[in-house]
Amino acid sequence: MAVSQSTAGLFLSALVFTILWVNIARRNRRHQHSHGLANLPSPEAKSWWKGNFDQALNPKAWDFHMRLLKEYAPVVRLDAFLGDKQLIVFDPKAMHHILVKDQAMYDKPKSTFSGGVLIFGKGLVTIQGEAHRKQRRALNPVFSIAHMRNMLPIFYDVVHKVSITLIHELRFPTHDLVSGIRNQLEDGLSSKFKDENAPQEIEILSWMSRTALELVGQAGLGYSFDDLADDSGAHPYTGILKQLVTTLGRMWFIRSYIVNFAVKIGSPSFRRWVLDRLPWKGGHRLRDMSDYMWELSKQIHEGKKRALAGGDEAVARQVGKGKDIMSILMRLNMEEGSQSQLDEDEVLGQMSSLIFAAMDTTSSALARVLHILSTRLDVQGKLRQEILEARKKCGDQDIPYDELVSLPYLDAVCRETLRLYPPVPYVFRVATQDMILPLSNPVTGIDGTSISEIHIPNKTAVTVSIINSNRNPVIWGPDALEWKPERWLSPLPDELIEAHIPGVYSHLMTFNAGSRSCIGFKFSQLEMNDSSIYLPNSTVYRPEK
Ligand code: HEM
Numbered sequence: 001m002a003v004s005q006s007t008a009g010l011f012l013s014a015l016v017f018t019i020l021w022v023n024i025a026r027r028n029r030r031h032q033h034s035h036g037l038a039n040l041p042s043p044e045a046k047s048w049w050k051g052n053f054d055q056a057l058n059p060k061a062w063d064f065h066m067r068l069l070k071e072y073a074p075v076v077r078l079d080a081f082l083g084d085k086q087l088i089v090f091d092p093k094a095m096h097h098i099l100v101k102d103q104a105m106y107d108k109p110k111s112t113f114s115g116g117v118l119i120f121g122k123g124l125v126t127i128q129g130e131a132h133r134k135q136r137r138a139l140n141p142v143f144s145i146a147h148m149r150n151m152l153p154i155f156y157d158v159v160h161k162v163s164i165t166l167i168h169e170l171r172f173p174t175h176d177l178v179s180g181i182r183n184q185l186e187d188g189l190s191s192k193f194k195d196e197n198a199p200q201e202i203e204i205l206s207w208m209s210r211t212a213l214e215l216v217g218q219a220g221l222g223y224s225f226d227d228l229a230d231d232s233g234a235h236p237y238t239g240i241l242k243q244l245v246t247t248l249g250r251m252w253f254i255r256s257y258i259v260n261f262a263v264k265i266g267s268p269s270f271r272r273w274v275l276d277r278l279p280w281k282g283g284h285r286l287r288d289m290s291d292y293m294w295e296l297s298k299q300i301h302e303g304k305k306r307a308l309a310g311g312d313e314a315v316a317r318q319v320g321k322g323k324d325i326m327s328i329l330m331r332l333n334m335e336e337g338s339q340s341q342l343d344e345d346e347v348l349g350q351m352s353s354l355i356f357a358a359m360d361t362t363s364s365a366l367a368r369v370l371h372i373l374s375t376r377l378d379v380q381g382k383l384r385q386e387i388l389e390a391r392k393k394c395g396d397q398d399i400p401y402d403e404l405v406s407l408p409y410l411d412a413v414c415r416e417t418l419r420l421y422p423p424v425p426y427v428f429r430v431a432t433q434d435m436i437l438p439l440s441n442p443v444t445g446i447d448g449t450s451i452s453e454i455h456i457p458n459k460t461a462v463t464v465s466i467i468n469s470n471r472n473p474v475i476w477g478p479d480a481l482e483w484k485p486e487r488w489l490s491p492l493p494d495e496l497i498e499a500h501i502p503g504v505y506s507h508l509m510t511f512n513a514g515s516r517s518c519i520g521f522k523f524s525q526l527e528m529n530d531s532s533i534y535l536p537n538s539t540v541y542r543p544e545k
């Protein structure tokens, strides 16, 4: 049995690979007739068969993209598998066309959909076309400001009941983020450090991952994953999501070129049978993660259905008290005559999609803010001052929604962090027919001619570089690469205003543009400006005797 299984595995791998090879080679022959892309400058390719693919798409590609920003025009050709020609852009007009004006002709890559549905089910992130428009209509009201307002207390609950107690009240027994971090600091002090004035290090990213999961857990799903009590308590979901991101990150090639074909072969149970037998560890890990998420979503969903059937009291007893995204969605969905009703598997599909879209992004933004503040004590002090004053004005209570969202320095710190360190640095699209892509400013082709419009053949992959748009010195000014919250407190450069960046938020591409922009962007800002309140006074921590 063992022998036949691994032989079958090898045979199947070889077969799948051959089919793909033939398919891609056929497609590339068509591409060679297009001159529009070939005339665009491109960084030299490192590999004869993968082109720039590995340079551009890997977790350490920062230098490569910085080079694109510094040495190339905001539209560059990339050579991918077997000469497959792709584009990477951050020209404002081009971005507007791809993401807003002509967005119907630039789909997300098929692999996002086929692979995404396999992993998450039919959620907002993983579907397209009319089904996506319907889900978006159903979900938009769920993310309204009114609902966000109601969620603020949930955020406060997670992060802390009483602000700034970190420094002053060392023995605070509640289970939440602040006491969790404080316990860790105290443990560190008693064991590692004799000198209690010595600085201490905290691995803030793992704390923020747990926080982000708990925030979207409670406010998104009405479910508590983690009481944030101590180091050992992290919910398995946190690890799974981080692993999912890195595992998927390592599978660029398979996701771009293989999944599309693979999902067309046979029935789901046959594909599962094949996957179980393929000698492919990453694939098996993805399978197990996806099973885990689906089972948990089903459990949570069942619990909510029971509560909704049990009436208002049962709902009020739940985590989130019925004010979380899923409860709102399920209630709207039950309303008679509601126009955009979702099927049960679509409702279920939202859960892991939401967690996935919310967690890694939020945790990376929060960790980044805290890290910066731990190195910029001047900024930290000023921010602390602003927050303390706002708290004093409301009697040292949690700062209410309207005051919270109008603190100028906090706002500038959040914006600047989201500008320079966008948690999602690129989005990917594929042209679904031959297109003409206009540019804000002409670029010089390899043959020296000036190019103001690019001919994009059907099926060309186009990457929008969010990060390079946010960092472009041509529009943000020569200090574009510096982290400077003050830039938001004085008038923004004319070049920036005139560039008409299509992003939904604050001239930034961070939350994307158009009908597939981030639906959770207000949610995440609120997470950020709420959580920032509870910053320890620098990571240099001196407990009182
Ligand atoms: C700092 C935090 C966040 C950032 C930077 C961010 C960024 C983005 C970006 C760039 C996209 C577009 C992806 C693409 O088109 O390929 C997106 C989509 C999405 N985001 Fe966020 N996001 C954040 C937080 C959240 C949160 C907290 C939620 C939910 C509560 C959320 C829910 C979604 C959903 C559902 C989509 C898919 C929308 C659609 O396709 O219609 N995001 N996000």
Ligand SMILES: *[C@@H]1O[C@H](CO)[C@@H](O)[C@H](O)[C@H]1NC(C)=O
Pocket (backbone or CB within 6 Å): 167, 377, 378, 380, 381, 384, 537, 538
């Ligand atoms: C941190 O707190 C201490 C004591 O409360 C204060 O003296 C110090 O100025 C604060 N530092 C910053 C950067 O806010």
Ligand SMILES: *[C@@H]1O[C@H](CO)[C@@H](O)[C@H](O)[C@H]1NC(C)=O
Pocket (backbone or CB within 6 Å): 148, 404, 405, 406, 407, 408, 409, 410, 411, 412, 414, 415, 522, 523, 525, 526, 528, 529
């Ligand atoms: C806080 O979040 C709100 C969205 O609810 C946003 O409008 C505001 O700009 C944010 N403020 C800060 C201080 O980041």
Ligand SMILES: *[C@@H]1O[C@H](CO)[C@@H](O)[C@H](O)[C@H]1NC(C)=O
Pocket (backbone or CB within 6 Å): 432, 433, 434, 458, 459
């Ligand atoms: C573009 O390519 C897709 C996928 O092969 C094909 O279905 C579609 O008909 C093409 N569109 C046009 C306008 O040629």
